[in-house]
Amino acid sequence: MNETDVFGTAELRRAVLQSWEASPTRFREDANAEEDLRLGGYRDRLLVELAQNAADAAGTGGALRVELSGGELRVANTGAPLTADGVAALASLRASAKREGTSIGRFGVGFAAVLAVSDEPSVVSTTGGVAFSAARTRDAVAQLPGPAEELAKRSGEVPVLRLPWPVVGQPPAGFDTEVRLPLRADVDADALLAEFTDQAPDLLLALPALSEISIGAQTWRREDLDADRLVVHGPVRSDRWLVHRASGTLGEAALAGLGVEARHAAEWRLTWAVPLDDDGTPIPLAEDVLHAPTPTEERLSLPARLLASVPVEPDRRRVAASAAADSVLTFATECYPALVEKIEPEHRTALVPLAGFPLSDVDDKLRQGVTDRLRVSAWLPAANGKPVAPLESRVLEYVSPELVELLADVVPGLLEADFADASHRRSLLVLEVRRLAAAEIVEAVTGLQRPPHWWYRLYDALTPIEGADPVAREEFTALPVPLADGRTVSGVRDVLLSQRDADPDPAAVLSTLDISGLRIAHPDATHPLLEKLGAHPAGPAELLDAPSLEDAVRSSVSDARAGVDVRPLAEAVLQLVSNTYPREWLGALALPDETGDFRRADELLLPEAALLEVLDEQYIGEDGPLAVLDEDFAAEWSTELLRSIGVLDTFAVQVEEDPLEPDEDFPDIHLWWAEQEAAQPESWPPPRFVGIRDLDLVADEAWPAALRLLAQHPETLRALREPRSYSVWWIERYALLAGAPPRTWRLPEAEELAGLYDPVPDVDLDAEHLRLAGVRDELKVEDTDDAADLLERLGDPDRTVRAGTALRAHQALAEAVACRTIDPSEIDPPEMVRSVSGAVVSTGRAVVLDEPWMLSVVEAPLVIAGGSPDQFDAEALAELLDLPLASEENTMQVVGEGRTQRWPEVARVPASCELLGIPLPTGQITLHDSLRVRSSAGEQRVHWWVENTGGVHAERTPDGLARALAWAAGAWHERFALTALLADPEATTLLR
Numbered sequence: 001m002n003e004t005d006v007f008g009t010a011e012l013r014r015a016v017l018q019s020w021e022a023s024p025t026r027f028r029e030d031a032n033a034e035e036d037l038r039l040g041g042y043r044d045r046l047l048v049e050l051a052q053n054a055a056d057a058a059g060t061g062g063a064l065r066v067e068l069s070g071g072e073l074r075v076a077n078t079g080a081p082l083t084a085d086g087v088a089a090l091a092s093l094r095a096s097a098k099r100e101g102t103s104i105g106r107f108g109v110g111f112a113a114v115l116a117v118s119d120e121p122s123v124v125s126t127t128g129g130v131a132f133s134a135a136r137t138r139d140a141v142a143q144l145p146g147p148a149e150e151l152a153k154r155s156g157e158v159p160v161l162r163l164p165w166p167v168v169g170q171p172p173a174g175f176d177t178e179v180r181l182p183l184r185a186d187v188d189a190d191a192l193l194a195e196f197t198d199q200a201p202d203l204l205l206a207l208p209a210l211s212e213i214s215i216g217a218q219t220w221r222r223e224d225l226d227a228d229r230l231v232v233h234g235p236v237r238s239d240r241w242l243v244h245r246a247s248g249t250l251g252e253a254a255l256a257g258l259g260v261e262a263r264h265a266a267e268w269r270l271t272w273a274v275p276l277d278d279d280g281t282p283i284p285l286a287e288d289v290l291h292a293p294t295p296t297e298e299r300l301s302l303p304a305r306l307l308a309s310v311p312v313e314p315d316r317r318r319v320a321a322s323a324a325a326d327s328v329l330t331f332a333t334e335c336y337p338a339l340v341e342k343i344e345p346e347h348r349t350a351l352v353p354l355a356g357f358p359l360s361d362v363d364d365k366l367r368q369g370v371t372d373r374l375r376v377s378a379w380l381p382a383a384n385g386k387p388v389a390p391l392e393s394r395v396l397e398y399v400s401p402e403l404v405e406l407l408a409d410v411v412p413g414l415l416e417a418d419f420a421d422a423s424h425r426r427s428l429l430v431l432e433v434r435r436l437a438a439a440e441i442v443e444a445v446t447g448l449q450r451p452p453h454w455w456y457r458l459y460d461a462l463t464p465i466e467g468a469d470p471v472a473r474e475e476f477t478a479l480p481v482p483l484a485d486g487r488t489v490s491g492v493r494d495v496l497l498s499q500r501d502a503d504p505d506p507a508a509v510l511s512t513l514d515i516s517g518l519r520i521a522h523p524d525a526t527h528p529l530l531e532k533l534g535a536h537p538a539g540p541a542e543l544l545d546a547p548s549l550e551d552a553v554r555s556s557v558s559d560a561r562a563g564v565d566v567r568p569l570a571e572a573v574l575q576l577v578s579n580t581y582p583r584e585w586l587g588a589l590a591l592p593d594e595t596g597d598f599r600r601a602d603e604l605l606l607p608e609a610a611l612l613e614v615l616d617e618q619y620i621g622e623d624g625p626l627a628v629l630d631e632d633f634a635a636e637w638s639t640e641l642l643r644s645i646g647v648l649d650t651f652a653v654q655v656e657e658d659p660l661e662p663d664e665d666f667p668d669i670h671l672w673w674a675e676q677e678a679a680q681p682e683s684w685p686p687p688r689f690v691g692i693r694d695l696d697l698v699a700d701e702a703w704p705a706a707l708r709l710l711a712q713h714p715e716t717l718r719a720l721r722e723p724r725s726y727s728v729w730w731i732e733r734y735a736l737l738a739g740a741p742p743r744t745w746r747l748p749e750a751e752e753l754a755g756l757y758d759p760v761p762d763v764d765l766d767a768e769h770l771r772l773a774g775v776r777d778e779l780k781v782e783d784t785d786d787a788a789d790l791l792e793r794l795g796d797p798d799r800t801v802r803a804g805t806a807l808r809a810h811q812a813l814a815e816a817v818a819c820r821t822i823d824p825s826e827i828d829p830p831e832m833v834r835s836v837s838g839a840v841v842s843t844g845r846a847v848v849l850d851e852p853w854m855l856s857v858v859e860a861p862l863v864i865a866g867g868s869p870d871q872f873d874a875e876a877l878a879e880l881l882d883l884p885l886a887s888e889e890n891t892m893q894v895v896g897e898g899r900t901q902r903w904p905e906v907a908r909v910p911a912s913c914e915l916l917g918i919p920l921p922t923g924q925i926t927l928h929d930s931l932r933v934r935s936s937a938g939e940q941r942v943h944w945w946v947e948n949t950g951g952v953h954a955e956r957t958p959d960g961l962a963r964a965l966a967w968a969a970g971a972w973h974e975r976f977a978l979t980a981l982l983a984d985p986e987a988t989t990l991l992r
Contacts (some may be wrong), residue, residue, distance in 0.1 A: 007130035007168040009089040024146030034159040043870045048634040049110035055209035063212040076175035082125035085264035115251045118181035124169035131167040206293040240276040244339035270308035272339040299359035309738035337377035345381035349427035381406035389660040390431035396420040397437040402461040414727030438475035452524035459527035482522045540579040560598035587646030593627040602646030604629040614706040616699040659689040692727040702765040720734030720772045732774020742774035755801035781816040785900035795832035797840040817876035829882035852873035854886040856942035891934040898926040912981040958983035
């Protein structure tokens with residue numbers, strides 16, 4: 001062997017050339033393989049691959065120097081020098097000399113990265129040197145017939161790194177090996193060094209065997225501060241890193257899918273690293289790549305960098321799909337919580353992968369695995385000082401150290417207060433940490449037994465939250481509250497707050513009473529928050545508004561009859577009422593009566609009550625609905641106070657807003673309710689009900705005095721004046737004036753009712769009060785009883801009823817039927833009726849006048865009429881009286897033809913209509929000198945007539961013409977004036 005060829009390169013070249021000569025295809029394969037590495041797998045990885053080789057050579061504490069010298073890039077490193085096996089590996093494809101151990105370059109192809117910048121690379125070492133040359137390789141291949149032909153096809157491109165030549169040279173002082181790369185003309189040397197400058201800091205982190213990298217005049221140095229922290233010092237800045245390292249051995253199952261040489265590397269190593277600022281705070285990475293341990297193209301979105309001995313594809317850009325790769329990545333996820341635990345607790349959530357789309361399949365696996373491990377590992381700082389796993393932890397929705405302190409021993413796994421800050425929210429959401437909002441806080445403290453001052457501190461801590469969050473305010477209304485009686489109850493709104501400064505405290509008024517449900521907060525727990533949430537200061541008004549006190553009052557009578565001493569309750573309630581306004585339910589308060597028994601306040605009369613003068617004695621006393629208040633008890637309290645809670649002095653008025661059904665306490669209320677609903681179903685039930693109590697207890701002979709008493713008091717007087725008043729309805733039917741109900745009498749001045757109703761006797765009541773009591777002042781039909789009574793009075797032969805009064809009565813009855821105020825089917829038809837002549841006749845002979853011209857052919861004593869045609873519904877009256885209509889009983893036919901004219905052509909008709917302001921008819925009229933009509937009974941003379949066809953006939957007389965004109969013009973009331981005008985033109989003066 002030549003002394004300069006220390007590595008036997010001649011033999012290596014001979015073997016390669018022989019293989020190419022023997023098989024030009026082999027030459028082509030080698031050329032293609034190297035081209036693939038140069039153009040694909042190892043592009044842009046020059047410094048990475050050389051640094052990786054340097055790290056393998058160094059073992060530890062290695063140094064790497066990169067510089068430009070005369071157009072040549074030189075990369076020197078310390079460590080093991082070049083060997084014959086190393087040269088053989090450089091000159092082969094995928095046949096590395098590094099079979100065992102943890103060497104990074106496993107396939108021996110990384111050196112191909114030099115071809116990206118140089119066609120004439122060489123390596124010099126303390127043990128010798130070797131060079132590769134594209135030009136010398138082309139010359140050698142040109143001598144081989146087969147490969148030469150292929151070379152021509154490839155335009156002179158050859159596999160540079162297959163043929164080594166010895167070279168003489170020494171590495172620079174202090175280094176053991178130097179790679180020399182004459183740069184091709186197309187390579188930008190400055191850009192190349194700038195690229196190396198960007199890569200240097202990361203390579204010192206990725207390659208622990210290297211301690212220093214120099215590029216030109218710049219130097220980077222790694223300083224290991226301890227096992228977990230290191231600093232990469234650079235010319236401009238220093239990068240601090242926190243690391244966690246782990247290692248192990250892959251099992252046979254994981255190695256089964258790897259190649260022969262890869263299976264010898266069973267040991268795996270990994271490092272998690274996160275950059276730190278100068279204060280040691282982690283700076284989470286937004287996006288990175290997997291380092292194996294040098295950069296791959298597997299994009300990651302983890303907050304920390306992963307450097308792991310993961311099996312990769314030959315070009316070292318992608319993770320090789322294998323069980324070994326899956327195992328190493330799984331080990332990496334299991335180690336991640338250990339990295340997080342090395343961070344100060346308040347910064348740990350910064351290393352939680354946030355929600356988002358994975359950047360690669362490897363990223364997806366790592367993100368999911370890391371998140372799963374973080375969820376079940378105990379690394380979050382709990383408020384009790386112990387670490388807790390996220391799935392077992394809770395965090396407040398609000399930042400409140402005071403609240404966390406109070407709840408630390410209440411909520412298992414509650415995190416420190418700072419973790420409620422928004423900076424942790426997204427991370428804790430990913431970790432599925434349950435948040436404690438207002439509702440959960442309330443749930444957590446419900447059922448607790450704590451001293452009152454603890455609850456005061458809790459309310460104090462919750463006050464800022466209540467002020468900032470309307471939802472929390474509503475939830476906090478369910479907070480527990482410690483009571484003065486030692487109980488703790490849930491819910492704030494029914495709680496009463498002691499008034500510490502009051503003398504005496506109004507709550508003390510009830511403190512000696514056993515009132516179930518009365519909730520007064522303990523003084524040591526009384527906090528302003530409770531009042532904001534709906535609790536009430538325990539003043540007189542608030543105590544009276546307490547539902548429990550109302551319940552106690554409502555049950556006080558039954559309690560008294562069961563033997564409970566309710567007098568203290570009565571006295572306490574009266575004291576409260578004396579300082580505020582009364583409540584409606586205070587009428588149920590049990591008070592002593594004159595027999596020593598207890599009754600509701602609204603069932604008792606004052607000893608000197610004016611009402612005692614008008615009530616029937618049988619209703620007052622032990623067996624009656626009312627009693628008299630104990631005289632001694634009444635003397636202890638003001639009359640006004642006793643009246644305010646319902647004790648009776650006069651008639652009481654009861655008001656109910658929006659009633660849905662009749663109140664059973666009022667007599668005959670169902671009948672009144674039904675009548676009113678039938679009369680006006682669209683507006684029923686009424687918006688409110690106002691009724692005067694105890695009217696049914698009035699003595700029969702005392703009604704005039706009772707009515708005067710009702711009129712004396714504004715409240716009862718207003719009740720009588722209420723629209724559709726129940727009280728008036730009852731009085732007018734059931735009260736007695738001179739032995740008869742008020743509705744059977746009329747006011748003396750109501751002359752239009754004369755004959756039908758008798759004037760009310762003198763009962764010492766003025767007209768207004770009589771009218772309010774139901775004494776009639778006008779003719780009206782309000783219900784079925786009214787109608788039946790009026791029909792009976794009309795048919796009474798002993799009554800003298802004027803014809804006009806009878807007409808108006810029949811008209812009122814007809815209107816009541818037409819308006820459905822009464823139902824004829826509910827009234828028995830009368831046997832006797834009153835005709836237009838005032839005579840009383842049997843219904844077997846009478847008819848109802850439905851057409852005014854029929855009055856000329858029927859007997860007046862048999863005709864029942866109800867006013868003018870335009871104001872009277874004859875059919876309704878006929879239905880009520882069960883009588884036929886006059887037009888149905890008499891069929892008439894006009895005799896003779898007469899002379900037909902249009903109304904405007906009839907003398908004096910236009911002027912008469914103009915004078916009276918009535919419309920001038922546009923139709924026709926047939927005039928007769930003598931108008932007669934014929935029926936089966938014979939002929940009769942009439943003044944005017946209207947045929948079934950609508951034809952109008954009249955005599956040539958003022959009376960006949962006036963009646964027909966009034967009918968045709970729809971002005972029946974003007975017919976008498978028309979008669980005068982048509983008879984004498986000078987009647988205009990009279991009419992004026």
